[in-house]
Amino acid sequence: xxxxKQNSPSLSVQEGRISILNCDYTNSMFDYFLWYKKYPAEGxxxxxxxxxxxxKNEDGRFTVFLNKSAKHLSLxxxxxQPGDSAVYFCAASRVSTGANNLFFGTGTRxxxxx
Amino acid sequence: xxxxxxxxxxxxxxTGEKVFLECVQDMDHENMFWYRQDPGLGLRLIYFSYDVKMxxxxxxxxxxxxxxxxxxxxxxxLESASTNQTSMYLCASSIHREGGYEQYFGPGTRxxxx
Numbered sequence: 199x200x201x202x203k204q205n206s207p208s209l210s211v212q213e214g215r216i217s218i219l220n221c222d223y224t225n226s227m228f229d230y231f232l233w234y235k236k237y238p239a240e241g242x243x244x245x246x247x248x249x250x251x252x253x254k255n256e257d258g259r260f261t262v263f264l265n266k267s268a269k270h271l272s273l274x275x276x277x278x279q280p281g282d283s284a285v286y287f288c289a290a291s292r293v294s295t296g297a298n299n300l301f302f303g304t305g306t307r308x309x310x311x312x
Numbered sequence: 313x314x315x316x317x318x319x320x321x322x323x324x325x326x327t328g329e330k331v332f333l334e335c336v337q338d339m340d341h342e343n344m345f346w347y348r349q350d351p352g353l354g355l356r357l358i359y360f361s362y363d364v365k366m367x368x369x370x371x372x373x374x375x376x377x378x379x380x381x382x383x384x385x386x387x388x389x390l391e392s393a394s395t396n397q398t399s400m401y402l403c404a405s406s407i408h409r410e411g412g413y414e415q416y417f418g419p420g421t422r423x424x425x426x
Binding site: 204207229230232234239240241242243244247248249251287289291293298299300302303304305 | 316321343345347352353354355356357360370402404406408409410411412413414415416417418419420422
């Protein structure tokens with residue numbers, strides 16, 4: 199049972215435009231969310247995170263938005279660059295329960311076209 | 313910088329062989345994890361460990377075991393490799409940041425079982 203879902207397996211965006219990657223979750227106990235970026239033949243690297251007490255977190259070109267009522271989060275990349283082409287995974291955890299394992303989505307492959 | 317290393321980047325084994333995948337982290341993290349990544353399925357947790365000699369089953373532990381004899385080292389063992397265990401295996405360790413835990417990943421081991 200997939201508790202974290204990324205319904206778009208792929209996304210193509212022109213360089214300089216905004217990339218929006220979406221993620222939905224089903225477990226209302228999740229209270230900490232992360233985005234990871236993965237290049238082929240490499241391990242995922244941490245990108246940005248957000249706690250459930252916030253609805254937005256920004257780091258340079260990357261912004262994560264959290265809508266708790268809709269159980270939805272999104273990652274915005276502005277402006278998109280060719281080096282952003284990778285697979286993006288969203289992940290969720292239940293920190294308040296003491297657990298620190300992550301539940302991952304299935305990933306969205308982003309292609310930024312020069 | 314956190315460094316998580318895995319013993320092999322690529323491995324080819326025969327059906328029925330016993331396979332050891334080693335992971336070492338250099339940041340004195342208590343928590344370590346083993347995932348497998350398959351197309352369309354994202355990252356799935358196999359086992360994790362909160363401390364030396366402690367282990368917990370993840371979502372897909374069948375056919376695997378783990379060993380944590382030292383804090384920095386977490387080994388994944390395939391007792392009798394099968395072709396459906398052909399996959400990318402990723403090790404991670406985690407640290408607590410503001411709001412939650414952040415996992416750092418190794419480069420992965422691409423295992424092929426023939």
